[in-house]
Amino acid sequence: MEQRSQWGTRIGFLLAAIGSAVGLGNIWRFPATAFENGGGAFFVPYLFALLTAGIPLLIMEYTIGHKYRSSSPRSFSKISKGMEWIGWWQVLISFVISTYYPIIIAWSIMYTYFSFGTKWGDDPTAFFVSDFLNKSDAGIFGSIVPSVLIPVIFVWIFVFFFLGRGVKKGIEFANRIFIPTLLIVFIIIVIRALTLPGAMEGLDAFFKPDWSRIMDGSVWIAAYGQIFFSLSIAFAIMITYASYLPKKSDITNNAFITGFANSSFELLAGIGVFAVLGFMATQTSQPVSEVVQSGVGLAFMVFPEIISQMPASSFFGVLFFGALVLAGISSMISISETYIAAVQEKFSISRGKALMFGGGLAFLASLLYANQGGLNLLDTVDYFINNYGVALAGLFEVVAIAWFAKGLRDLQTHADNISDIKLGIWWRISLGAITPVVLGFMMLQNLKTDLS
Ligand code: PFF
Numbered sequence: 001m002e003q004r005s006q007w008g009t010r011i012g013f014l015l016a017a018i019g020s021a022v023g024l025g026n027i028w029r030f031p032a033t034a035f036e037n038g039g040g041a042f043f044v045p046y047l048f049a050l051l052t053a054g055i056p057l058l059i060m061e062y063t064i065g066h067k068y069r070s071s072s073p074r075s076f077s078k079i080s081k082g083m084e085w086i087g088w089w090q091v092l093i094s095f096v097i098s099t100y101y102p103i104i105i106a107w108s109i110m111y112t113y114f115s116f117g118t119k120w121g122d123d124p125t126a127f128f129v130s131d132f133l134n135k136s137d138a139g140i141f142g143s144i145v146p147s148v149l150i151p152v153i154f155v156w157i158f159v160f161f162f163l164g165r166g167v168k169k170g171i172e173f174a175n176r177i178f179i180p181t182l183l184i185v186f187i188i189i190v191i192r193a194l195t196l197p198g199a200m201e202g203l204d205a206f207f208k209p210d211w212s213r214i215m216d217g218s219v220w221i222a223a224y225g226q227i228f229f230s231l232s233i234a235f236a237i238m239i240t241y242a243s244y245l246p247k248k249s250d251i252t253n254n255a256f257i258t259g260f261a262n263s264s265f266e267l268l269a270g271i272g273v274f275a276v277l278g279f280m281a282t283q284t285s286q287p288v289s290e291v292v293q294s295g296v297g298l299a300f301m302v303f304p305e306i307i308s309q310m311p312a313s314s315f316f317g318v319l320f321f322g323a324l325v326l327a328g329i330s331s332m333i334s335i336s337e338t339y340i341a342a343v344q345e346k347f348s349i350s351r352g353k354a355l356m357f358g359g360g361l362a363f364l365a366s367l368l369y370a371n372q373g374g375l376n377l378l379d380t381v382d383y384f385i386n387n388y389g390v391a392l393a394g395l396f397e398v399v400a401i402a403w404f405a406k407g408l409r410d411l412q413t414h415a416d417n418i419s420d421i422k423l424g425i426w427w428r429i430s431l432g433a434i435t436p437v438v439l440g441f442m443m444l445q446n447l448k449t450d451l452s
């Protein structure tokens with residue numbers, strides 16, 4: 001039998017896990033979420049969620065992967081035959097995300113290029129909506145060369161290249177370069193942002209605590225939601241990555257490091273984004289709260305406008321959009337690895353064949369979004385994946401293991417045997433009670449909003 005691939009070093013695994021975790025969620029989701037949910041006061045539910053759900057779940061997924069040394073579906077089937085589908089559900093979600101993630105990375109590549117000479121002109125919003133999206137939406141079979149198609153293909157070539165080279169020479173190697181680079185880029189951006197006029201007003205708005213929000217249930221839901229998404233939990237990623245760990249690995253310690261590293265990137269991004277928003281508010285004589293945005297609007301409409309107004313704008317633009325590309329590709333590699341590993345094991349085929357088959361299918365599916373209608377499709381798919389797919393995956397996972405398989409003690413023994421920090425009752429309560437209740441509540445809340 002072919003020997004299971006392994007990470008070259010402990011730091012290699014950590015960088016890959018951090019590479020998966022650190023993504024668009026840190027850069028464009030966290031800052032606005034924190035701001036809208038109590039500012040400085042948000043850090044209380046956020047830290048609570050990190051310690052009662054994020055890190056406990058990371059430990060659980062790392063332990064599952066390490067103990068069963070398999071992709072997510074096979075790991076679950078080893079826990080109990082009837083649970084294999086939970087792994088496939090997670091893999092399916094990752095597959096779907098990997099079909100539209102490349103589009104956003106492709107936009108970031110285009111905008112890295114546009115940064116030279118700020119090609120978005122005087123009205124970046126109009127440029128993005130009318131010029132950029134309309135030009136790039138000529139469709140797969142459109143008569144104009146669809147400009148986003150080329151960077152999308154480029155992203156896939158990258159992904160195939162690194163995944164094709166395997167765990168150590170591909171995934172580990174890529175993250176060894178990407179993550180330190182990303183950290184340096186983040187630090188340069190933050191320093192630059194902090195020295196802009198108005199930066200302090202921005203930080204003031206970001207950190208000012210609104211303690212009145214702390215009893216608000218929706219704030220707590222937002223904190224847990226941010227933690228789940230941001231740590232790439234319940235996507236089959238962390239199980240797959242941990243299955244490549246050597247036998248002797250301190251699981252618990254690795255989970256704490258991953259969790260805190262991801263949050264540090266989040267905090268850093270929050271500081272950078274709000275310093276820049278403070279600058280924007282000053283330039284346009286508006287309150288900071290008027291210019292706060294998240295997601296696509298923040299990255300492709302607000303940021304270009306701010307970048308244009310800054311000295312050395314091209315340089316700053318390349319750094320910002322380059323950071324999106326690096327963060328995006330390392331996450332993209334991790335989601336794609338889940339189904340390649342799963343397909344390879346299920347059908348006992350080579351890694352190369354699994355990559356051709358799984359990656360090829362995802363590549364073809366991603367072309368569906370590279371046109372006008374595709375944009376609406378992307379929004380809809382993204383909404384359902386984030387609001388139902390992932391929450392359900394997390395819920396299935398903890399309920400199956402904690403309640404049905406009664407498997408927490410087994411996993412705890414496994415983790416404790418190889419880890420310095422021993423898991424106590426805190427860990428079992430977090431997974432057996434707190435996490436399922438919060439996830440169940442989150443689902444109901446989403447259903448309520450959607451049905452009303
Ligand atoms: N954890 C990533 C972030 O915070 O941006 C998002 C993510 C990456 C989600 C990969 C899902 C995934 F498969």
Ligand code: NA
Nearest residue numbers: 021022023230
């Ligand atoms: Na993250």
